[in-house]
Amino acid sequence: MRRNTKWGLALAGILLVLIAIFGLSRRSQTQASDSKLQTVTIGVAAGPYGDMANKVLGPLLKKRGYQVVTKEFNDYVQPNKALNSGEIDANLFQHGLYLKTFAKANHLKLTAIAQTPTLGMGIYSKKLSKLSQLKAGATVSIPNDPSNLARALQLLAAQQLITLKKNIDVTTASKADIATNPYHLKFKTLDAAQLPQSLTNVAITVVPGNYSWSAKLDPSKALALEKLNDNYKEVFVVKTSKQNSKFAKAVKSVLNSKAFKQAIAKSEFKDFDKPTAWQ
Known part of the structure; x- marks a missing residue:
């Protein structure tokens, strides 16, 4: 009985060591994988679009090599100025008409690359x-x-x-x-x-x-x-000079993907007005 007990304790000890080694290996693999991701910062305002960027868009972009970080602004002026100056890589907080009007009035070179689901009035x-x-x-x-x-x-x-x-x-x-x-x-x-x-x-x-x-x-x-027309649908925006970048192309691909549509349908954003391209 004593011999069996000793063997049992020894086996348990070996299993614990193996589990610890496996856990460390998995953790190091994850850390190595995350270190290969390119971090991109998306400017947002208070409301649903920061949640959408973090909960739906972010995980899908991670599969394409990008780690999404959001930066929340307290007004509708700074996100566009921050994007224009290069402080952030993109923004998601405004509809197309606001972007067009604001960019023209402030001489900013910003471009909407795709629409996102939008919560209407x-x-x-x-x-x-x-x-x-x-x-x-x-x-x-x-x-x-x-x-x-x-x-x-x-x-x-x-x-x-x-x-x-x-x-x-x-x-x-x-x-x-x-x-x-x-x-x-x-x-x-x-x-x-x-x-x-x-x-x-x-x-x-x-x-x-x-x-x-x-x-x-x-x-x-x-x-x-509200049944939104094109002008009032939220848009994902980058600097005009970056509209054909790898990141912009990855975002456009994700926003029009079946995976994104399915994720939206299962989320708290399911009742939002859909992009025109989806119809």
Whole structure:
């Protein structure tokens, strides 16, 4: 019995040594593999796109030799300037129209290489379960900045809650461009970041995607979601001089891959509006 016990202890000791050696070997292999990756920094803003870069895009790019690191900015100005100066390698935080307008106004040479799934503006409520329950004279909170205000009015018009005047530029629509208001809705304009907090005081609120995500509003529970046109879909951006680089080509390939589409379909981003190229 004693001999068997000694042999058992010896075998256990040998197994522990082998396991430790195997673990160290696997760890060293992983470290060696990671050391071969090229680190790329993607600028993001608060909202879903940093999460998308880290959780979905990053793992797929790792298979192609890139280690994704995100850098979060507190505004919509610095990510483009940081990219233009070379501080970051790419950014993912803006729609195509904003990029075009901002780059032109600031003389930046930046290029969108692909669209990504985009969380559109949504109509949310804590008091209603569907828009048909909306009563006449209800108060609606909407964004006060011109771009988001125009989009909010377009979404309300798409849901037949208001109509807009004909022959206007809907991208610059304001409350003065409302033609009819059959529900006699009362509009409360707020800073976009404050809209989720207004839910307890209004019947419905129209919230841009970034702010609804930050407030943990579930897009699948929105009473209506914006159907985005090309101009308002999020874009992955690099310096124009780098648009044909190996990294840019890898990103384009990943964003249009079956693996990326499947990963999005299984993720919290599944309800986002899809890139035009996917349709």
